[in-house]
Amino acid sequence: MDLDTNAAVVVLSGGQDSTICLAWAQRRFARVAAITFDYGQRHRVELGAAHAVAAAAQVMEHKVLRVSSLAELGGNALTSDEAVTNELREKDGLPNTFVPGRNLVFMTLAAAWAYQIGAAELVTGVCQTDFSGYPDCRAATMAALQTALREGMAAPFTIHTPLMDLSKAESVHLAQEVDAMELLAYSHTCYNGAIPPCGTCPACELRAKGFAEAGVADPLLERLGQD
Template sequence: MNSSDKALVVLSGGQDSTTCLYWALQRFGADNVEAVTFDYGQRHRVELDSARTIAALAGVPHTVLPIDTFAAIGGNALTDASITPESGARADDDTALPNTFVPGRNLIFLNFAAAFGYTRGARHLVTGVAQTDYSGYPDCRENTLKALELALRLGLDARVELHTPLMYLSKADTVRLAQQVGAMEAMAFSHTCYNGEQPPCGHCAACELRAKGFAEAGVADPLVERFRQG
C-alpha cells in the first residue's frame, strides 16, 4: 500500500469508534492506520483514557488534539458544567435534539481529522457515526457526511474518503461486527455511560442502548464483564 491508502480513525473511546478502529485495521492493514481523539473539554475525562488504552491495545499511533472552541461557544451540556445533560439519545423522538447537542460538532471533528490526516498523508477518514438507533443528530446522517466529503475534497484539493462502516447497522449488528473484526478485547475498555461512571451506571440512555445491542446480539458486553470479574 502507498501513502494514499493510509487511514485515520476518529476514536472517541466509545463502543462504535472502537469497532471502527478494528474495522480499519482489517480494511487498511495494521501499518496504515492511525487514530485521533479530540479533547474538546468533555466532562467525562475517562473518555480520553479509554481512547488511549484502546489505541495502545490496537497498536496504532494515537494523537489527542485539543479543541478549546466549543467551551468558548458554550451553552451546551457536554462542555458546560452548569448544565445537566438530559437523557441523551432518544430513539423514540427523532425530531428533538438532546441538550448534549453541540451544533455541528461532528462536522468540526471531521474537518480537523481531514486537516490532520492531510498532514499525515492519510486521505481515508473513518468515523463511527450511525443513523440507526440514534436520536436526531443531523451531523451524523449520511447526506450530511456526503456533502461534507465533497467540501473536504474541494477544500483540501485531495481525494478525501469518509468511511462510515456503522451508518446503517443496528446496535446488535455493530456488536456482531466488533466480534468479526476482533474488537472485543479492546471493547472491555471502551466508554459509553453518559454519567461518566466506571463501572457504567447501567441506567442512562447510552448504557441502555449499549446493553440492548449486546443482548440482541446474544453477546456478553466485555466492559460489563470486566467489572463483574473485578
C-alpha cells in the same frame, strides 16, 4: 495533493462505536492512525478509554488534539454543568447533548491531520440508526462533508462510516467479525462518565440493548466483573 488510499485516520472517542471502527480499519488498511478530540467534555474518563484502546490496538500514531473552541461556544450538556436528560430541548427539538457542528469540526480536523500524514481515508463511527437525533451523524451530512473536504483541501479524502446503517446488535456482530471484542473491554460509553457505567443514561441503555439483542456479553462489563 496525493494521499495514500491504504492509510486511514480513525476518529477515536474511546466509545464503543469508534472502537469497533478502529478494529474495522485495521482489517482494511495497511496504516491506521487514530485521532481523539479533547473538547472540554466533562468526563475525562472518555479520554482515558481512548488512550487505552489506541494502546491496545497498537495504532501507528495516536494524536490527542485539544479543541477548546467548542466548549467556549457553549450551549450543550456535554461541556457544561447541565444535567444530561432524555428530554429534547425546546429550541431545536434535539437532545441537550447536541454540540452544534461537533462532528463537522472533528472530521475537518481529522482530515487536516490526515493531509499532514498523507492518509486519504477517514473513518468515523457515526450512525444514523442511533435515533439520537443528531443531524451531524447522518449519511447525508457525511456525504456533503466529504465533498467539502475534497474541495477545500484539493485532496482525495473518503469518509468511511462502517456503522452508519447498523443496529446496535448488528454493530456488536461486526465487532466480532473484525476482532474488536478485546478492544471493547477498554471502551467507554456512559454519558454520565461513571465507572462502572451508570446503566441508565441513553448511551448506557443503547449499549446494553445492543449486546442483549446480539446475545453477546459486553466485554467491558466482563472486565469490570459485573457480568
